[in-house]
């Protein structure tokens with residue numbers, strides 16, 4: 001496991017409880033410069049901004065569309081001395097956000113169009129996604145739900161819970177409810193407790209899933225109180241969002257350990273991000289690091305075509321090459337599925353390499369087909385007959 005060594009580490013009180021972490025979040029350019037005095041002199045800063053004035057202007061301009069906020073814990077992992085610090089690249093507003101490519105849209109996945117009742121998206125017959133909150137501990141600049149995440153005023157209030165429950169209760173084809181957001185764990189323990197108890201009572205549900213980035217951005221959230229609530233609702237699946245091995249800290253490992261000890265299955269989805277994790281070396285160390293702290297990699301997402309995130313998008317060819325290089329070199333349980341969420345709300349499709357290289361018939365007649373497959377090392381293997 002990598003432990004980031006950074007000069008500013010000493011200012012971060014690791015034993016902050018989660019509420020004080022949230023209360024002491026860094027939200028202004030002035031605070032940020034105070035936390036990271038080395039930032040203006042760093043290469044990454046020079047690459048992103050002309051000078052401190054431009055930085056401050058951009059910060060205030062861009063954060064009105066999409067908030068800037070970072071927990072002291074997560075900022076403590078940043079290292080301004082690294083030219084491409086993966087933490088800073090995920091949180092710093094930058095000019096490229098203003099450039100929109102023609103094919104990017106605010107809601108590329110048509111989540112609003114597939115909204116069943118306010119707050120619920122029912123796209124696949126068997127699963128429904130419930131947006132419980134628009135708040136997050138840290139705001140990621142590549143967020144695919146930028147259109148609403150971080151805007152407190154756009155959140156549906158708790159008075160909307162009843163129509164959502166009624167919808168889920170009366171749609172027996174729904175087998176799984178996914179609590180999402182924003183970050184659903186920004187709700188209070190009491191609210192979460194009563195939501196989970198009510199969901200548990202719905203007979204036709206086979207699974208309750210929570211999508212949260214808090215093991216990464218606010219691992220202090222996973223204290224005894226929350227874990228007891230999750231244990232009571234056993235089995236719960238939690239899908240988190242680590243993007244880079246520097247995020248795999250001792251605190252994150254402790255959070256995951258608490259979750260696993262409470263009977264929670266912990267999975268990870270990451271987004272393929274240009275210059276952050278789009279190399280096989282980074283992916284390999286992320287995936288093995290996840291395994292080492294008790295997380296099973298679930299998805300690697302192709303970055304969605306959202307307004308203002310084009311500069312984060314690595315192309316599908318790059319992703320497929322990484323997946324190909326991982327195959328055979330990494331334990332199978334450490335390999336996620338690479339997926340593309342189809343623009344327009346088509347749902348997710350797996351992006352797969354083709355290992356079959358030729359097909360033919362050696363002699364006419366049924367059962368005599370020949371297929372050639374290439375294994376992970378690139379060696380051909382012949383398969384004869386129909387299978």
Ligand SMILES: *Cc1c(COP(=O)(O)O)cnc(C)c1O
Pocket residue numbers: 121122123124127128129178348
């Ligand atoms: C991604 C997504 C899900 C969950 O899909 P899985 O493949 O089961 O992880 C469910 N509903 C919507 C609308 C989604 O975008």
Ligand code: SF4
Pocket residue numbers: 135136138139140142143144145149181182183213
């Ligand atoms: S934690 Fe998730 S929902 Fe929140 S800003 Fe980051 S990517 Fe968006």
